[in-house]
Amino acid sequence: EDKEEDESKEEDNGSQQNRASRRKNYQRKNRAGKKAGEEGSQKKDRGKTAPTKDQKESENKEKKTTKKGKEGENKQKKDRKNSASSASSNSSDEESLSEEELAMLMEQVEQKKKLISTMRNKPWRMVKKLSVLREAQDFVEKFEGALGKGKGKKLYAYKMMMAKKWVKFKRDFENFKTQCIPWEMKIKEVESHFGSSVASYFIFLRWMYGVNLVLFGLIFGLVIIPEVLMGMPYGSMPRKTVPRSEQATAMDFSVLWDFEGYIKYSALFYGYYNNQRTIGWLKYRLPMAYFMVGISVFGYSLMVVIRSMARNANESTADGDDDNFIFSWKMFTSWDYLIGNPETADNKFASITTSFKESIVDEQESNKDENIHLRRFLRVLANVLIICCLCGSGYLIYFVVKRSQTFSKMQNVGWYERNEVEIVMSLLGMFCPPLFETIAALENYHPRIGLKWQLGRIFALFLGNLYTFLLALMDDVNEKLAEEDVVKNLTHWTLLGHHNSSAGNDSTVTPPPLDPADVPRGPCWETTVGIEIVRLTVSDILVTYITILVGDFIRACFVRFVNYCWCWDLEAGFPSYAEFDISGNVLGLVFNQGMIWMGSFYAPGLVGINVLRLLTSMYFQCWAVMSSNVPHARVFKASKSNNFYMGLLLLILFLSLLPVAYTIMSLPPSFDCGPFSGKKRMYEVIQETIELDFPLFVAKIFSYVANPGLIIPAILLMVLAIYYLNAVSEAYQRANAELKKKMQMQREEEKNKRNNKTSTNPMLQDLEELLTPSTKTESSPREAGDKKTESPNGTSLVRKPGRGAALDGSPMASGRGAAFTPPSQVFVTQPRTLGIRAPYPGQPRPWGHPPGPVPGRGRGHPCY
């Protein structure tokens, strides 16, 4: 009785074809069921018809029309088919089905597949569906392999199976890859509580962690490990040993904390590395590797940042231009249905409210009639104040660094004096941004613009600080370089003296070498630079963590627990819970990375420290956010700012490349420490490698390439290429805008065609008016009059109501809206209000839309 049910309930596969084939299959299955096992070994994956389904679907569509014709044929061929199928199910390779039968069989298989894919839509009971499904799957499995011809049968079946397995494997691999992404659940949790902008900070942090991990892998694997494994061990050379004078205190914690002592003479810093050209039995060229790794750190970072920026730019151009329906979208689509947490729901309410308020403010802002001069004066004043602050902070840093230099020469320096520079810089970073914010209140910008100014100023603050620090450091380096000459002589004479004295007794015995700890050491300026930067980084890390701990956690504890016995409501009033400071944190991250880039050449271990820092920071900040922060009252759209942060990162990368490049190119390396000691300049290692390790012609090629006569034209060519690409992209953008305008015009035409049923071409309209003057004599003079009175104001009724033009009936709006609407459109699209406006000029309409019915559409109607 199932079959009768089928016939009565068949809806979408209206063809009788399928019924007939299913009946046949039922019978065939019973007959051939015993032989199914023979084929079973080849078909493992059941029901994986998905991949081939799509390609068969298109074939199905064509075949559908032919199917109906073939129905009769099928019934006749039933018996022949059964015998053929039972024969084929014997799985003998010599058996080859005839062409016709093969085609029939293929059709059947496809029908079955289609049935399987559409099974869910059928209004049958579950039991029936399951049985039909199983039957169809069995059929497909059994006979799909039989579709190959003759000897190729098995191969075809094999290919089908492999295709299915491959798809399954790809899908599983994608799932696995998604699972492997670290911290995904944590970030999702933060996102659901705090919104996408806070989550974007954590995503940025995770991305940074990935980049740093790669850099660390590079440096660790190519520089540190070879030196540690294959280079000379500790204590064998002067550069690798703690000098005798410092050995007493080398293990003290306070000394270690300052990165002196044993840490200074370890693989973490530049000074440890030997300048031996090849080390170990692998003949690993360590100085060359050191240099190349240093360059590739910058190269890789640059590539990764720009790739990320390009990807962001791609996404942001996809959805840019829909301000047609601002309020409608806010009204209909602003609730996030995935929110399940009551507190988040409250915040969503608040953010929707704020978003409406913001939009209203946006609309009104352009109508604000303010005193331009006062505003300009205030803005100039604010900028002057802030520039003063910036200069003041720059000078303070410089002064403090100079002082620390004098301190380092003194003995008995207290803890404060030693760390003064770092403390001052951290304090500035903590107190200046809020100061800037309060001054910026004078400027009265739109909040989005205000945020960008704020970020720019904080960036300038940090930059100024950093560069002043670097300048002071350069002074230090120059001093050390001067000192070096003196020490060089001293070392030379000491060694000579030792040699003579020990050889004085017996000239045949080789003198015992001087203990490395006793050799007078040069002031290794590279290591000093490395140490300074590492110290700065570490103090920055500590300050950040302590700020989070105190500023967020302790504050939250205080507000929550002391609130019971305090005069005013702490939660709503002054301290309240902290909001997560996205921009501050992102800038902190960006600057930290800048310092890493600057210091990684002189302190290879710095990247490792940073990796640890980012790892702990992720867990620590996630915990801090969830436990002591409240979601923002004003939710920021995250996507637009993302490229801004990437841009900052790029800028910092470039800026941190400059000092390193300068020192590599123009400062001589120390004579007794580091992988480049003994050379005149650090980049000479490349020339050395090319001369000694590569065949001759390579050296010649390089000498030609390095010729300025070649490089300058190359640079010119690149500049021209950039100019050309820029021009091309601008042309594309313009073409894009034109197309959009055309599309919109088309849409307007269609809409009017639908509504008015008249032509929207203004020339045709005039023609119509001329042809049917009788019906329109009353309305047309009035409308002509309307047109005349309304044309100056008419452009205020724009197609893009998002411009807010109609919010106020004032003429001020016409200026804004006029830019995009050609005048002809106005007459076409707003005939209704033309009719209204003229008779009621004084009607107050604050929001610009006529509340009543629209009488002015008379243009087309009298004709009909």
Place this chain on the structure above:
Amino acid sequence: GLLSREDFQRIPELAINPLGDRIINAFFPEGEDQVNFRGFMRTLAHFRPIEDNEKSKDQNGPEPLNSRSNKLHFAFRLYDLDKDDKISRDELLQVLRMMVGVNISDEQLGSIADRTIQEADQDGDSAISFAEFVKVLEKVDVEQKMSIRFLH
């Protein structure tokens, strides 16, 4: 085997949703207080993801419940309380009040409603018909957002 409104209200996401009551009402047929499994499924069927092959099915049969048009119709019915196939200004005001509450003055709410109608209305009847509603949400990826995906 029947669900009542209280059962739905126990779902936290629905309870805190400003349109939660209306969504719950959409499950129950006219005037009834209980919904059986079939009715429940029928309403949920609106949220099935749209599969590509369904677009190539024959157009003769009735449109499946999870087509874009039906999804939008479902959403439209949430706003159109008096079922006159138009969202009037009053209905918009009601929705606004639920979404935003007392934090915005009534006058501003009225302005927002007027502005919304002005943006969406094309035939000038100061109400949003279904076609206009569709036009407003033309660029919104409704097929994706109004779909519940299990095990995909």
